[in-house]
Amino acid sequence: MNKLVLIGPPGAGKGTQAKMLSIKYQIPHISTGDILRENINRNTDLGRRAELFIERGQLVPDVLVLEIVLDRLHFEDCKAGYILDGFPRNLSQALELNKILSSEGEQLSAAILIDADRDSIIRRITGRRQCESCGAIYHIEEPSAEKAGICDKCGSEIIQRKDDHEKIVKKRLEVYEEQTQPLITYYDKLNILHRIDGHGGIDQIFNEICGLLQ
Ligand code: ADP
Secondary structure, X not given: OOEEEEEOOOOOOHHHHHHXXXXXXXXXXXXXXXXXXXXXXXXXXXXXXXXXXXXXXXXXXXHHHHHHHHHHHOOHHHOOOEEEEOOOOOHHHHHHHHHHHHHOOOOOOEEEEEEOOHHHHHHHXXXXXXXXXXXXXXXXXXXXXXXXXXXXOOOOEEEOOHHHOXXXXXXXXXXXXXXXOHHHHHHHHOOOEEEEEOOOOHHHHHHHHHHHHO
16 A cells, blocks of 8 residues: 555545545655645746636646646655545546556555535535645634634634635536546546545544555
């Protein structure tokens, strides 16, 4: 168990679980969404090219995303394995990843699908707020520092992601159903798919994932 892919609709909890798995198994958490947002914040060429797609809830073109992933997978810390969160997101990205791995005599250890229903997703994402500096996640229904608009972990401002507004969330869900869901069948056929119910508590889901990775 060292090369993992997390798939699932937006807001299913992939990022949260990936961070916890990264600590437990001491392997890097690679989130293409985080890398793209970081580039937008730093106003890089890549960030400027990706921004319009993200704000509309569309996928960023494969060529940009593949460049990021290819580059990141060659970092020294990926030798022991990694957790890919938000990549691959369509069949051509999955085939490309497979090609990269096969050329190095490697393969994915598991693809973990964290699933959740449409209503829970919309409620979770539209109420989600994020620290613009450290990325800590809050929810408007939880009593927390979010009310004051200040992150209790690092003291920076807490904001709502532009693509977390309801209209864009619905678009992201459409894109997920059309482009990402086919990966479920793809990884199932490769016999590496594991399905996890994303409606449970964070710790319960984490224990379930760790259990299946044993
Ligand atoms: P979520 O999983 O909650 O939708 P992410 O942070 O993973 O959020 O992604 C946010 C946005 O970044 C996506 O809607 C998409 O525009 C872009 N993005 C992230 N990963 C990819 C990818 N592998 N391919 C294309 N676009 C991506």
